[in-house]
Amino acid sequence: MSASSRLYIFVIAILLALFCIYNVVVYNTDGYVAVEKLSPTAVKGQQLFQNNRCWSCHQLYGLGGYLGPDLTNIYSTEGKGPLYIKAFLNSGVKSMPQYNFSEEEKDALVQYFKQVDQTGIYPNYNAEIEATGWVKIKYRNETSRD
Numbered sequence: 398m399s400a401s402s403r404l405y406i407f408v409i410a411i412l413l414a415l416f417c418i419y420n421v422v423v424y425n426t427d428g429y430v431a432v433e434k435l436s437p438t439a440v441k442g443q444q445l446f447q448n449n450r451c452w453s454c455h456q457l458y459g460l461g462g463y464l465g466p467d468l469t470n471i472y473s474t475e476g477k478g479p480l481y482i483k484a485f486l487n488s489g490v491k492s493m494p495q496y497n498f499s500e501e502e503k504d505a506l507v508q509y510f511k512q513v514d515q516t517g518i519y520p521n522y523n524a525e526i527e528a529t530g531w532v533k534i535k536y537r538n539e540t541s542r543d
């Protein structure tokens with residue numbers, strides 16, 4: 398075997414090894430994948446949110462209909478929160494219909510908004526463009542991502 402083809406095989410072997418290491422690292426890192434799971438109550442709230450077409454007028458993380466406001470952080474916004482959410486569900490306003498939810502259903506929706514709220518901030522202006530070109534965003538739930 399010539400020296401150049403030995404070098405060729407050596408380089409390919411190194412590249413293959415690096416590729417393997419890369420895959421092991423990538424697929425074993427939680428990275429930016431949200432690790433929170435919705436509790437059973439929150440799942441019920443999510444179903445109510447979908448089945449009652451809240452999506453058609455409201456957004457989460459900017460996605461949805463645009464007749465009503467974004468609800469991503471409705472749970473923790475100052476002056477809003479659980480009672481505020483329930484008040485809207487009880488009475489409806491302007492173009493928002495009045496819903497006849499049971500107390501349990503309202504609690505499920507509130508629990509859903511609470512867990513959505515914990516996943517982050519929208520819109521998030523707290524971003525920094527680093528010298529490398531990556532954008533670093535400050536997340537609300539720093540412990541679940543690095």
Ligand code: HEC
Nearest residue numbers: 446449450451454464465466471482485490491492493494
């Ligand atoms: C037909 C459109 C429509 C649908 C469907 C709708 N909403 Fe609304 N909602 C609105 C509008 C418009 C407002 C804003 C009213 C205002 O501020 O005067 C609003 C306001 C709210 C607010 C207060 C938001 C804030 O930041 O002040 C909450 C909470 C809310 N809606 C929850 C829901 C939920 C939960 C559902 C589904 C069960 C739902 N809405 C379905 C139109 C809708």
